[in-house]
Amino acid sequence: MSENKTALHLSLTAVSAALVAVFTIAARIPVPATSGYISLCDAAVVFISYAFGPVTGLIAGGLGSAAADLLGGYPQFAVISFIVHGLEAFLAGLLVRKNSQSVPTMILGAIISIITVCGGYLLLEVLFITTFSSAIVEVPMNALQSGVGSVIGLLLYAAVNKAYRNLDSLRW
Amino acid sequence: MNIDTYIYGTSFYHRFDIRAKLLFTLIYCTCIFFIHSWHGLLFSVLVPLALFIVSLGKRETIRAVRKILPVIILLFLFLPLQDRLSEPVLSIKSVAIVTEDGLYRVLRLASRFTSLSLTLMLLIATERSERIISGLRYYHLPYKVALLFSLILRFIPYLGSVFEAIKDSMSLRLTEGRRGIPIMPSITAFAVSAVKMIPDTAAALEERGFGRKGRTEYSSLEKNRKLFTELLFSVILPIIFFIIMR
Numbered sequence: 001m002s003e004n005k006t007a008l009h010l011s012l013t014a015v016s017a018a019l020v021a022v023f024t025i026a027a028r029i030p031v032p033a034t035s036g037y038i039s040l041c042d043a044a045v046v047f048i049s050y051a052f053g054p055v056t057g058l059i060a061g062g063l064g065s066a067a068a069d070l071l072g073g074y075p076q077f078a079v080i081s082f083i084v085h086g087l088e089a090f091l092a093g094l095l096v097r098k099n100s101q102s103v104p105t106m107i108l109g110a111i112i113s114i115i116t117v118c119g120g121y122l123l124l125e126v127l128f129i130t131t132f133s134s135a136i137v138e139v140p141m142n143a144l145q146s147g148v149g150s151v152i153g154l155l156l157y158a159a160v161n162k163a164y165r166n167l168d169s170l171r172w
Numbered sequence: 173m174n175i176d177t178y179i180y181g182t183s184f185y186h187r188f189d190i191r192a193k194l195l196f197t198l199i200y201c202t203c204i205f206f207i208h209s210w211h212g213l214l215f216s217v218l219v220p221l222a223l224f225i226v227s228l229g230k231r232e233t234i235r236a237v238r239k240i241l242p243v244i245i246l247l248f249l250f251l252p253l254q255d256r257l258s259e260p261v262l263s264i265k266s267v268a269i270v271t272e273d274g275l276y277r278v279l280r281l282a283s284r285f286t287s288l289s290l291t292l293m294l295l296i297a298t299e300r301s302e303r304i305i306s307g308l309r310y311y312h313l314p315y316k317v318a319l320l321f322s323l324i325l326r327f328i329p330y331l332g333s334v335f336e337a338i339k340d341s342m343s344l345r346l347t348e349g350r351r352g353i354p355i356m357p358s359i360t361a362f363a364v365s366a367v368k369m370i371p372d373t374a375a376a377l378e379e380r381g382f383g384r385k386g387r388t389e390y391s392s393l394e395k396n397r398k399l400f401t402e403l404l405f406s407v408i409l410p411i412i413f414f415i416i417m418r
Contacts, residue, residue, distance in 0.1 A: 007382050011373035018327035019366045026335050073239050075292035159360040164367050
């Protein structure tokens with residue numbers, strides 16, 4: 001692989017990871033019912049995996065969400081976020097390949113994202129941090145966040161694809 | 173957006189070499205998972221807590237504990253404090269509310285979570301991110317991965333400020349009488365401006381000699397006798413702690 005191709009991949013991954021981190025830290029939608037908030041982390045992860053493919057999604061989605069956890073003061077969740085969001089992006093990107101970008105496939109990709117986030121957090125938190133009865137409490141919130149995020153990610157991909165025509169040329 | 177987690181200080185933990193600090197963090201966090209005694213659980217929290225107070229002061233310690241507290245409360249609220257087999261510690265009208273094993277299980281999880289969180293928070297609060305990357309380079313983190321980390325840390329505050337500017341300008345575009353932030357137009361404009369940065373960054377990397385020998389190299393950390401002592405301490409201390417406390 002030539003070095004200039006590597007430079008492009010490196011900058012693509014770095015900008016994508018920073019995008020995920022900013023979406024997680026800065027773009028929050030308040031939920032008045034729970035006095036909490038939904039971060040747009042999943043929207044960025046889904047957008048990146050659809051736009052730039054599974055490999056970029058895996059690295060950028062994982063590193064970006066882990067960086068957001070580290071910088072946001074929750075370093076204990078960084079490894080879990082890295083695995084869960086990396087896997088989420090990889091699976092969604094794998095399903096929605098360049099030649100299979102139909103709406104039903106994208107919706108299926110979004111459903112896979114939701115399952116990965118809910119199942120991943122539940123499994124890894126039970127294994128390393130807490131127990132099943134405590135981790136299950138977070139599932140509805142995670143499902144809501146990844147569900148809303150996946151829909152926004154899908155819309156974002158369509159909007160950015162329309163505004164920036166060379167988007168597919170960056171795909172790795 | 174301010175992403176600097178480093179808190180200035182002159183404590184001994186601040187002055188501790190990053191390579192030793194990384195090793196200590198790794199070994200200590202691993203040991204936490206294998207400690208099962210009551211006093212071990214208590215001391216596994218007290219050690220990072222004491223280090224936190226000594227290195228960063230009471231205010232920062234309270235701030236860190238506040239971040240952990242909601243999860244601890246959740247643990248106590250949603251985990252059963254009783255089981256059928258062990259001795260009751262607290263019972264009301266012959267109904268066991270808290271049993272020994274139930275309490276132990278919750279305390280073990282709470283202490284593991286707290287000590288893990290405090291140890292990792294301590295690492296990122298007492299060391300600058302570029303030093304952490306240099307420390308990881310010492311442990312053979314590949315050059316391209318280190319460069320990727322550096323670029324991510326460089327881009328997060330920049331993209332954060334771009335997002336804030338876009339968000340503000342989008343909210344000014346709202347029709348009179350309406351307030352708030354139009355989320356979709358803001359994130360679309362932000363994502364487009366971020367994507368446009370990718371080819372420019374790649375060109376800048378090539379311009380600065382990416383891939384050519386002798387260019388864009390990381391400065392390596394110096395080796396000295398103090399490092400050997402600190403590395404030794406960072407291995408021996410958590411192992412002794414584990415042997416005594418398990």
